[in-house]
Amino acid sequence: MTLLSPQSIKIYAETIGISNLSEEVTQLVAQDVEYRLREIIQEAAKFMNHAKRSLLTTADVNDSLANRNYTKIYGYSSVTTSSFRPVSVGNVFYVDDQEIDFEDLLKSQLPKLPQRKRIGSHWLAVEGVQPQLPQNPQQDISNNVELSVNTTQKDIETKDLTKHALPKEQQIFFETLTHGLLKANEIEASQMLGTLRNELGLQLLLPYFIQFASEMVARYLRDLGMLGKMMRMIDALLDNKNIFIEPYLHQLMPIILTCLVGKTLCKAPNENHWSLREFSAGLVAKICNQFKTTYSTIQPRLTKTLLKIFLDPSKPLTSHYGAILGLSKLGHEVVKIMIIPHLKMYGDLLDHHMKDQRSIQHFEAGKCYKALLVNKYDVLNPRYAPRSV
Template sequence: MAKLLSIVVTLLQSIAETCGIPNPKEDYSNALAHDVDYRLQEIIQEAVKFMRHSKRTRLTVDDINAALRVRNVEPLYGFTSGDPLRFKKTTANMSDIYYVGDDEVDFDTILNKPLPKVPLDVTFTAHWLAIEGVQPAIPQNPTPADAKSELLSKRLKATANATGNDQVDVKPLVKHVLSKELQLYYERITEAVVSEEERLRYQAYESLRSDPGLHQLLPYFVQFIVEKVKQNMRNLVVCESMLCMIQALLSSPHLFVDPYLNQLMPAIISCMVGKRICENPKDDHWSIRDFAARLMALVCQRYGKTYHTMQPRITKTLLHAFLDVKKPMTTHYGAIVGMTQLGREVIRTVILPNTKTYADNILREPLETPNTIKHLEASKCRDALADALLKLIKEDRQAQADEAEQSMEDVDDVDDETKAVVMEKIGDIVGQELLAKCTQKSALTPILEAQV
């Protein structure tokens, strides 16, 4: 250690003399030498760590440079060379100093060398892989003929495999490989969400909602949801589990769900307007349809600004299901609650103008029939229409911030003339149900002013 300090002191004195500081004081040199010695030991210790982590027993220049980078120091130490270093000896201030000599270069040899090739300019190009799911016909993308031939080869292999040829090698659909941990996680989650134990299902939903690092599994979860909904349209428990699973994926801050909305939305709408999503018509499938409607409205609210055509297309689909007389009333109920969740403008422009016609032509006969199932379905549709109009009334009153804020109980009661107008606007079937829930005249302004 003392020898190293003396060498450092000698070097510092030599550097000071070259900088124009003759005969620097020994105390200053010793203090500076101790600091330099500490810094050198620190750099060497860091370099040894890099050497050990690299599974080597010989310290290299790269280790020293890595240690300097860790200390936010520009790596200026040394250079790498495959040739052995040849040190030369010189004497300064009665001390021996060893240095690496510079090679002599012949200028004629350098000048006579041919010039190197001019490097190519750096350029960047961009192209669309797909536009709304369709690959554009550009040179960077495979041609339709190549895609067709690839699809044909896959079908031939699948057919040969189905006939019992064990020698056929079927390529996987996905090119990236999942780790064993992710595969095990996927199996455990998919088993838990369809389990009969409520505790396991909630733990699976919470894991999907909060765990990071699941982006590689997202397409597999989406495919699992779509297949389960298709195969279990009459299994109420499975449909509810899939909706909860979609809600958990949408709630996760670590997942980018946008590319998979076109696959998830049909599954949600199927659970909402499906003809039968349970084996027994007396089961409480109405709450599942309400849950699907809220989930659909959440997707429209969150991603509606990014995908402008999504909500209008969903509204058009639900309107067709609502006005189709051949559809069952379970489908009508899902369409009504779905459009109700989309907001007051949809209620005002879509539901309200069609309420009277729908009630008179479709609901009147089932409400008067002794069949309990049909009567129940018609009652649910009637209540859903009344709740939609009631929601329109409440949201309109909340939107009128400039008027006097008063509750619905602080206004005048509905008179006979107002009741007659309400009956004329929306019919007696839904009108009676609405007037039973809203008994204030001023609250019925959206209904009274509607252009039906």
């Protein structure tokens, strides 16, 4: 006795146009079909066991069929159950498909299109530390402490921040170089900056140098000598081809912009803070030219920041001077688009500050006027130019 009766084989044969089958043939076909079914089910059970499941699914059966080069069964899934209805004539059954109103189908909303495939980039690791980004695998926190209503601050387990472990030699090198740079004369400072410009093993020390520059600029904001040393140190780091400085550009730019458009960078107004601003403008241009292929948005963002300062009449003229220098260092095209359309309005502002020739604003306005003339855009009235700037 087989699982499939000869009568079932005859019915299946009639559906494909075969009507004359003998009893002997139907019996042999039924036995062969039973063997094939057992073989497929046993193979499907292996896929089920391999997936560590106790329930056989249609996906397991399809995998078994594909493994034996049989055609998969389409139209059946593991989540939907099909209902069969008998035909009034004979032992024939059919799948009861759901009737769908064509008008309702036309009125229904179309499904959302799938997102286009694209390739993106992100930081997998920075200096050996994996950043917490959605694209990176999330770290498994196994030591979670459940907090209750009565949990006190003492019961909460805290962990210190992860710190880079520097070798003792590099710690001594960093301390010697930074302390020496603060107290060195021009010749010694040039030698130390040359070390920063050419040294090979500075990658681990790079975040420490940037943090050092940030702290020194914030602490000695009105010390021209210290600010100049920090800008020269950043310039040396940018010239070093042996370090990977791109991840730290967002920390460098505020330091440089402070020395470029800061309101007051010296103790006395007659000190030469103009040269510091000019050097800082050169650093801005160097960063834009050096990393324009890696970060295509860095120059537009800097241009927008400098233009905002240039057009703000509430900003001091010293900040305007730095913004003009920064924009002019980015090229003639930037000057043509960002500065030229606003020269008439800015000329009126300079006219207001140049009325009193004894005031410091008169001298500062003259420096702004000269910064515009250096780029050979002589559009302001020459009579406003002071005799000595």
